[in-house]
Amino acid sequence: MRITTAGDSHGKGLFGIVEGFPAHFKPDLSGINRALKLRRLVYGRGARMKLESDHVEILSGMWNGETSGAPLTFFIKNVSTTPPNRKTSVPRPGHADFAGMLKYDFNDARIVTERASARRTAMDVAIGEFFRQALEKVGIKVWGYTVGIGNFETDEETLQTPLIEEHPLLCPDSRIEKLMITKIDEAEKNGSSLGGKIRVMASGVPIGLGTFNTYQGRFTSKIAHALFDIPSVRGVLFGDILETYKLEGYETIDEIRKVGMRRTNHAGGIEGGMSNGQLISIDLLVKPVPTQKRGVTTIDMNDGLETITNYVRSDTCVVAAVAIVSRAILSTVLFSELMKEFGSSTFEELCERVDLYRRRVRING
Secondary structure (H helix, E strand, O other): OEEEEEEOOOOOEEEEEEEOOOEOOOOOHHHHHHHHHHHHHOOOOOHHHHHOOOOEEEEEOEEOOEEOOOOEEEEEEOOOOOOOOOOOOOOOOOOOHHHHHHHHOOOOHHHHHHHHOHHHHHHHHHHHHHHHHHHHHOOOEEEEEEEEEOOEEOOOOOOOOOOOOOOOOOOOOHHHHHHHHHHHHHHHHOOOOEOEEEEEEEEOOOOOOEOOOOOOOOHHHHHHHHHOOOOOEEEEEEOOHHHHOOOOHHHOOOOEOOOOOEOOOOOOOEEOOEEOOOOEEEEEEEOOOOOOOOOOEEEOOOOOOEEEOOOOOOOOEOHHHHHHHHHHHHHHHHHHHHHHHHOOOEHHHHHHHHHHHHHHHHHHO
């Protein structure tokens, strides 16, 4: 498959094209739109999210509610089409402004911001949720949730993305979540922002996705490459490496038993660049949003003199939103890899091929 996205933060909208998706799959657009709503409304988001509605349309590649095998065109209309600030030659530290202005010879930071903005992740969610629905038909489940914000972190795990009605930060630990919310409120009052940690997981992934033959083909390489494209993500950690790097080798091995089961999953479901049949578990470290209400030191690109940044509307904490974006991104990688291994012109045949492979591996294992 080939996936392309386009669109600016305040342009007509966001666009996505998916080529090579098989025919006869029936997506649930209402489910995709629920995920888009979740991305907007989790706790810590800013004023821009209240302006948008984020409803996806699929403009091509469908016939009578089913995919036709032709390229799929996704579209999300922007409600806000006017940038919140005037032309500026003052780049904001922590953003793409400074390097982008120099690289492309712009005298207006907004031109860089329009595409560099995390607004584009709405299309990542739309496409990824489409794939997540397809994966569920193949027996693969993908979910994500908030583990920590600031200096508050939970030890609880969950087998599904928490409901926003009960967990506005998508953290399964209600007690810790309340402390996180208080921390976000304090940061917003102080004009600052917060980062944190989220976990994205996948169950039912067939053994052997990815390869050890090339570094480009390693499953860890493909997943990390995709997840690092989320603007606020600065760390992609597989399994419990933050703990096991402190231990001796014998303590970190996921020993294989006679029936092929394991007592531990330190590797996070991937060994030697391939999925090993265990639960895939990945932690993402999310930096605080660099836009601050209180100005920080930068320069004016017109004269090179020091100045202070002006405030542009922003989020206080995007950690919970990253949980939604990351599950969509992981779903995109997983389905792309399934198509590479078992690709077919029809969705039904793809499911049959995956099932046949699972039965062969189960018998031989």
